[in-house]
Amino acid sequence: MQTFFNVTMLAASGEGKTTFLSSMDENIRNDLSSSIGLNLSLNPELAAKLDQNRAKLKASLSKGTITCFDGIESTDDASSYPLEISHKDSDPFLVVSFRDIPGNWITDDAAKVISYLQSSSVIVIPVDASAIMNDVIDHQTNVENLLSVLKPGLEPSTEPRLVLFIPTKCETYLASEAASSRLMAKIRSVYKVIFDHIIWTSNVKSAIIPIQTLGNCSLMYHKKVKINNEEVWKPIFSVTQRHEYNPQAIEYPYLYLLSFILEQHYVNRKKGFMGFFRNLFRELNYLKLTNERLNSQCQTYQQLKVIS
Ligand SMILES: Nc1nc2c(ncn2[C@@H]2O[C@H](COP(=O)(O)OP(=O)(O)O)[C@@H](O)[C@H]2O)c(=O)[nH]1
Ligand SMILES: [Mg+2]
Numbered sequence: 001m002q003t004f005f006n007v008t009m010l011a012a013s014g015e016g017k018t019t020f021l022s023s024m025d026e027n028i029r030n031d032l033s034s035s036i037g038l039n040l041s042l043n044p045e046l047a048a049k050l051d052q053n054r055a056k057l058k059a060s061l062s063k064g065t066i067t068c069f070d071g072i073e074s075t076d077d078a079s080s081y082p083l084e085i086s087h088k089d090s091d092p093f094l095v096v097s098f099r100d101i102p103g104n105w106i107t108d109d110a111a112k113v114i115s116y117l118q119s120s121s122v123i124v125i126p127v128d129a130s131a132i133m134n135d136v137i138d139h140q141t142n143v144e145n146l147l148s149v150l151k152p153g154l155e156p157s158t159e160p161r162l163v164l165f166i167p168t169k170c171e172t173y174l175a176s177e178a179a180s181s182r183l184m185a186k187i188r189s190v191y192k193v194i195f196d197h198i199i200w201t202s203n204v205k206s207a208i209i210p211i212q213t214l215g216n217c218s219l220m221y222h223k224k225v226k227i228n229n230e231e232v233w234k235p236i237f238s239v240t241q242r243h244e245y246n247p248q249a250i251e252y253p254y255l256y257l258l259s260f261i262l263e264q265h266y267v268n269r270k271k272g273f274m275g276f277f278r279n280l281f282r283e284l285n286y287l288k289l290t291n292e293r294l295n296s297q298c299q300t301y302q303q304l305k306v307i308s
């Protein structure tokens with residue numbers, strides 16, 4: 001029997017949804033696989049699609065500067081990346097489906113986004129750190145838009161859920177402790193209404209895990225550009241080491257959410273009459289141990305902040 005869990009990426013366009021998913025390359029999958037002691041596999045066609053995205057990100061590091069016209073194009077439709085989890089030499093018992101959605105759906109097709117969120121155990125919210133730290137977007141409208149889908153999306157909350165904030169484009173903000181404290185303080189103040197809502201909603205856990213998906217670049221300034229007839233501020237990065245794609249801390253959001261999912265799976269499998277026997281025969285022990293191991297691995301990342 002297979003159990004399915006959904007993970008939905010939620011953020012306006014350009015915050016880093018597709019880039020984060022594209023970071024899940026073979027190396028990361030292998031590292032995660034040895035951390036959890038289980039096999040992880042992605043359909044080869046989907047893995048190739050992520051590889052193509054990553055190739056574009058790597059290419060963006062070939063010049064001296066990176067603009068918003070380098071890297072990945074914005075996504076027009078939803079994509080799904082089911083990650084199959086299995087014991088060695090057996091069929092998958094768990095499928096974790098990562099779902100990427102176009103950012104404009106939050107305002108243009110809210111009903112669809114809400115139905116995605118309602119069927120998700122984990123919601124990952126990338127936050128463009130460069131935009132938030134330089135006040136180049138209308139934070140209030142962005143946060144209101146997110147909250148208007150999150151509130152109904154988290155109902156009904158009988159099953160535990162995880163809302164994971166992943167500040168992206170953090171290359172400049174994780175260089176010192178003082179800089180990362182400023183970033184955290186800014187996120188806590190801008191997203192306060194969302195954090196308050198999460199804290200008051202039962203069964204919802206949340207954490208902030210900053211990442212750098214490109215690495216080896218540094219924010220220079222923001223430039224006004226016209227996209228779809230709209231003027232928006234976009235970051236320009238200088239490349240500190242050419243051709244060297246160097247993602248940092250990218251494994252922690254994956255470890256954290258897999259730990260959460262394995263815990264849910266453990267709790268569900270333990271329930272009822274069958275659960276009693278599964279527990280008695282220690283069949284579930286590996287889930288519990290793996291969940292604990294992943295959790296302690298995440299605690300080693302000092303930038304990880306638990307909200308609830
Ligand atoms: N420097 C840097 N750039 C990033 C990072 N994440 C995303 N980007 C840039 O932001 C652009 C837009 O990201 P994308 O993932 O397409 O955003 P989406 O619209 O939310 O899917 C990418 O093409 C990258 O150039 C990051 O961690 N560091
Ligand atoms: Mg995208």
